[in-house]
Amino acid sequence: MGEKMNVALLGVGRWGTHLLRNLLTDPQTRVMAIADPCSDRLSALATTLSCRSTEQEPLLSSDWQSVLNLPDLDAVIVATPAVTHYSLIRSALEQGLHVLAEKPLTLTVSEAQELCQIALQQQCQLVVDHTYLFHPAIQRGRRAVQAGQLGDLRYGYAARTHLGPVRYDVDALWDLAIHDIAIFNNWLNQTPVQVQAQGSVWLQLDTSLPIATTSTGLSDLVWVRLTYPSGFQATIHLCWANADKQRRLSIVGSRGTLTFDELAPTPLTLFQGRLEGTDRLFTPVDQHHRILECETIEPLQAVCAHFLNCVQANSPSQISSGWVGAELVAVLAALTQSMEQGGVPVDLLP
Known part of the structure; x- marks a missing residue:
């Protein structure tokens, strides 16, 4: 590989646009090509790129296969609808290309595991863009939890609630839950052994939708419960049809609560205190809270830099490898099974 890593971006929708912004400003990356089936997006992008002073403007194409066949290409970034991930990532890996994939890695456990095996056989790095795992507040929170x-x-x-964006390819569970599950797994250093989910549908009552659905369509509201090997349980409220925007996660312990509130000016707070009991009377004591200071870096920028480092060292990601992505897909698949069966508990294999 030369001094710069030659990459191609597949998909310039809402998230792909953010990825492109970071890739174009990375001094160690050269964007060779951009592929998207939408001609209007490509036309708008051509206008934008023509205003930049670059060594060489990226090739714009509606044909992703021709992009994967470009000589000297080192890696691809996949930011396409989830239903397309498996075929695109597999084609890239089989051609010896490193891959950074938008979450979820795939929509089935078997496909996710297969991609991880192909990456191993091809000696290619497969990294999944679980952006929150690169958020300074999440990394600082993990240290606090693990330190006891x-x-x-x-x-x-x-x-995790708001009015949209409403997805057409996956339900609110597959779109939103993966973020909070990833954070809980990361902070606890565990993965769930049992899950439950219940969903409600209002907007897309279409039983012909082929993937990640309940029997009545794409769920707009989902309630999730996760049980971990230690007995720890987490409840998650997910909705893309709720005007009350929330991005908040907490872990409660015997000596305090750690809260990540993404919408707050200072997102990570440690609330400390405990209950002291005498004669069946419990009194709060040692109450105080403090803001946990974090670095100021855009998480997506950290994702791109981490992927570049993994490729340069040809070393698997210790934060968000394909195997981490496959574990999260397994949890989502079990939650979908639970939701389709009316919320019954579903066990996950260790």
Whole structure:
């Protein structure tokens, strides 16, 4: 590989646009090509790129296969609808290309695991863009939890709600839950052993939708419960039809609560205190809270830099590898099974 990593971006929708912004400003990356089936997007992008002073403007194409066949290409970034991930990522890996993929890695566990095996065989790096795992507040929170600052961990809760964006390819579970599950897994250093989910549909009552649906369509509201090997339980509220925008997650322990509130000016707060009991009377004591300071870096920028480092060292990601992505797909698949069966608990294999 030369001094710069030659990359191609597949998909310039809402998230692909953010990825492109970071790739174009990375001094160690050269964007060779951009592929998207939407001609209007490509036309708008051509106008934007023509205003930049670059060594060479990227090739714009509606044919992703021709982009993958470009000589000297080192890696691809996949930011296309989830239903297309498996075929695109597999084609890239089989051609010896490193891959950074938008979440979820795939829509089935078997496909996700297969991609991880292909990456291993091809000696290619497969990294999944679980952006929150690169958020400075999440990384700082993990250190606090693992250091025992909360005492004995008891339970967790999270809410991720807003009015849209409404997806047409996956439901609110597959679109939103993966963020909070990834954070809980990361902070606890565990993966769930049992899950439950219940969903409600209002907007897309279309039983012909082929993937990630309940029997009545794409769920707009989903309630999730996760049970971990330690007995810790977490509840997650997900909805893309709720005007009350929330991006909040907490873990409660015997000595305090750690809260990540993405919408707050200072997102990570440690609330400390405990209940002291005498003669069946419980009194709050040692109450105080403090803001946990974090670095100021855009998480997506950190994702791109991490992917570049993995490729340069040809070393698997220790934060968000394909295997991490496959674990999260397994949790989502089990939650979908639970939702389709009316919320019954579903066990996950260890």
